[in-house]
Amino acid sequence: MSTEPRPASMRSPRLPRDERRAQLLSAALEVFAANGYHGAAMDDIAETAQVSKPVLYQHFPSKRDLYLALLDSHLAALTELTRSALDSTTDNRERVRAVMRTYYEFIAKDDKAHRLVFESDLVNDPEVASRLETFNRGFAEAIARVIAADTRLPMVEAQLLGRGLAGMAQVSARYWLEASHDLDLDVASDLVSRLAWRGISRFPKEA
Amino acid sequence: MSTEPRPASMRSPRLPRDERRAQLLSAALEVFAANGYHGAAMDDIAETAQVSKPVLYQHFPSKRDLYLALLDSHLAALTELTRSALDSTTDNRERVRAVMRTYYEFIAKDDKAHRLVFESDLVNDPEVASRLETFNRGFAEAIARVIAADTRLPMVEAQLLGRGLAGMAQVSARYWLEASHDLDLDVASDLVSRLAWRGISRFPKEA
DNA sequence: TCTGGATGCCGATCTTGATTTCCACGTGGT
DNA sequence: ACCACGTGGAAATCAAGATCGGCATCCAGA
Structure with missing residues (x-):
C-alpha cells in the first residue's frame, strides 16, 4: 500500500x-x-x-531567507544596470533617456523579477523594507544629483523630485507592460523620459 | 479552574x-x-x-471581506476627493496643483489609510487587484484628459503619461511623509506639481 | 414592576494549511 | 564493493482563521 x-x-x-x-x-x-x-x-x-x-x-534555512536571497540578487542586478546607464554618457538629458530605457527593459524581462522589486507583498518585513529603501534611496539620489546639476535646487528638494521621477518610471513602466503593449518599448520609454526631462531641465527655483 | x-x-x-x-x-x-x-x-x-x-x-464573514470593505470605503473617499479637486477650477495648471495637494493631504492623514491603497500586501488577490486597477485607471484617465487638452497627444500616449504622473504623486508623497517632514506639505506638493506641470504643459508631439 | 424574547457578546475549541524536520533509501565515486 | 552524501516520503509542529453553545443585556408589553 x-x-x-x-x-x-x-x-x-x-x-x-x-x-x-x-x-x-x-x-x-x-x-x-x-x-x-x-x-x-x-x-x-x-x-x-x-x-x-x-x-x-x-x-x-527558511522560506524567508530564500526570498531575501532572490531579492538581494535582483536588486543588485538592477542597481548595476542603472549605474551603468548613468555612466554611459555625460549629457544629462541622455542620462535620463538611458536610465528610463533601462527601467523599461528590466520590467520587460520575462523572468518577471520586477514583481519582487516593485510589487513585493512582504514589504512589512523589516529586512525587505530596508533593502528596498536602500535601493530606492540610492536611485533617487543619483537622479537628485542630475537635477541639482541642471538647476540650483538644494539637495533636500532635489531628492523629493528624484523620488517622484523614480516613481514615475516604475509605475508607468508597469502600466506599459500590463496594458499598453501596442506601444513599442522605445516609444513608451522615450515618451516618458521626455516628460521627465521637460520637467526637470532648468527647473526654476521659484514659481 | x-x-x-x-x-x-x-x-x-x-x-x-x-x-x-x-x-x-x-x-x-x-x-x-x-x-x-x-x-x-x-x-x-x-x-x-x-x-x-x-x-x-x-x-x-471573513478577514478578507473585512479588508475589502475597508479598501472599498477608502478608495471611494479618495476618488471623491480627487474628483472634487479636479472640478475646483478650470485652469489646468491649477488642477494639477489641487490634485497633487489632495494626494499629499490624503497621505498625511493620521489614519494611515494610504497604507491600504498604496502599500497593500494583498495585491495578488484578484478582488483587491481589480479594485486598485479600477481606481488607478480612473485617476490616470482624468489626468490623461488634462494632458490631451493641453497637447495634441493621442489618448493612448496621454494615458501612459497619466499613469506616470500618478506614480510620481504617490511615490513622492510617501517619501515626503516618511523622510522629509521638514518640508511643509504645501512646499513639497507645490514643488512636485510644478515638476509635473512643466513636464506636460504644451508637451511637444515629437522630440 | 415583572416577564419573555430577541439581540449582542464571550470563552473555548475546532480545523486547516503550510513550514519545517526525521529517517530510511539510492547513487555515484574510489 | 563500500561508504558518504544527496534525496524523498511522510509526519511533527504551529500559527491563525473560523465556529459552537451558552450567558448577559436591553426592550416591549402586561
Whole structure:
C-alpha cells in the first residue's frame, strides 16, 4: 500500500551544490513572481524545481531567507544596470533617456523579477523594507544629483523630485507592460523620459 | 479552574449594529495599516476593538471581506476627493496643483489609510487587484484628459503619461511623509506639481 | 414592576494549511 | 564493493482563521 520510491528517471540528478542552488533560485523566482511571497508554497517551489522539500531546506534555512536571497540578487542586478546607464554618457538629458530605457527593459524581462522589486507583498518585513529603501534611496539620489546639476535646487528638494521621477518610471513602466503593449518599448520609454526631462531641465527655483 | 466570565466592567458595552460595525472598521484600519494584511491577526483586531473574535465574525464573514470593505470605503473617499479637486477650477495648471495637494493631504492623514491603497500586501488577490486597477485607471484617465487638452497627444500616449504622473504623486508623497517632514506639505506638493506641470504643459508631439 | 424574547457578546475549541524536520533509501565515486 | 552524501516520503509542529453553545443585556408589553 505504501507509495513506491520514485523511479530513477523521475529523480532529480545529483548536482554540485552551486548548480543546484542556482536552479532552486530560478524555480523560486518563477513561483514568487507568479504568486507573490504569501501565495507561494514551498511545495510549489520544490515541485517547480522537480525536487523534494528537504533539498530546498538544505540550501536555504527558511522560506524567508530564500526570498531575501532572490531579492538581494535582483536588486543588485538592477542597481548595476542603472549605474551603468548613468555612466554611459555625460549629457544629462541622455542620462535620463538611458536610465528610463533601462527601467523599461528590466520590467520587460520575462523572468518577471520586477514583481519582487516593485510589487513585493512582504514589504512589512523589516529586512525587505530596508533593502528596498536602500535601493530606492540610492536611485533617487543619483537622479537628485542630475537635477541639482541642471538647476540650483538644494539637495533636500532635489531628492523629493528624484523620488517622484523614480516613481514615475516604475509605475508607468508597469502600466506599459500590463496594458499598453501596442506601444513599442522605445516609444513608451522615450515618451516618458521626455516628460521627465521637460520637467526637470532648468527647473526654476521659484514659481 | 475554569476561567471566570469577564466582569461586566470589562465587557464591551452593547452597541447598535451599525455603530459596532463602524468601530470594528476603525480598529481594523488601525491594525491593517500598522502591520499589513498578512501581518494582522484577527485576534489583534478584536483586541484593538476590545471585543471578542466572534463579534468580528458576526459583522464580517471573513478577514478578507473585512479588508475589502475597508479598501472599498477608502478608495471611494479618495476618488471623491480627487474628483472634487479636479472640478475646483478650470485652469489646468491649477488642477494639477489641487490634485497633487489632495494626494499629499490624503497621505498625511493620521489614519494611515494610504497604507491600504498604496502599500497593500494583498495585491495578488484578484478582488483587491481589480479594485486598485479600477481606481488607478480612473485617476490616470482624468489626468490623461488634462494632458490631451493641453497637447495634441493621442489618448493612448496621454494615458501612459497619466499613469506616470500618478506614480510620481504617490511615490513622492510617501517619501515626503516618511523622510522629509521638514518640508511643509504645501512646499513639497507645490514643488512636485510644478515638476509635473512643466513636464506636460504644451508637451511637444515629437522630440 | 415583572416577564419573555430577541439581540449582542464571550470563552473555548475546532480545523486547516503550510513550514519545517526525521529517517530510511539510492547513487555515484574510489 | 563500500561508504558518504544527496534525496524523498511522510509526519511533527504551529500559527491563525473560523465556529459552537451558552450567558448577559436591553426592550416591549402586561
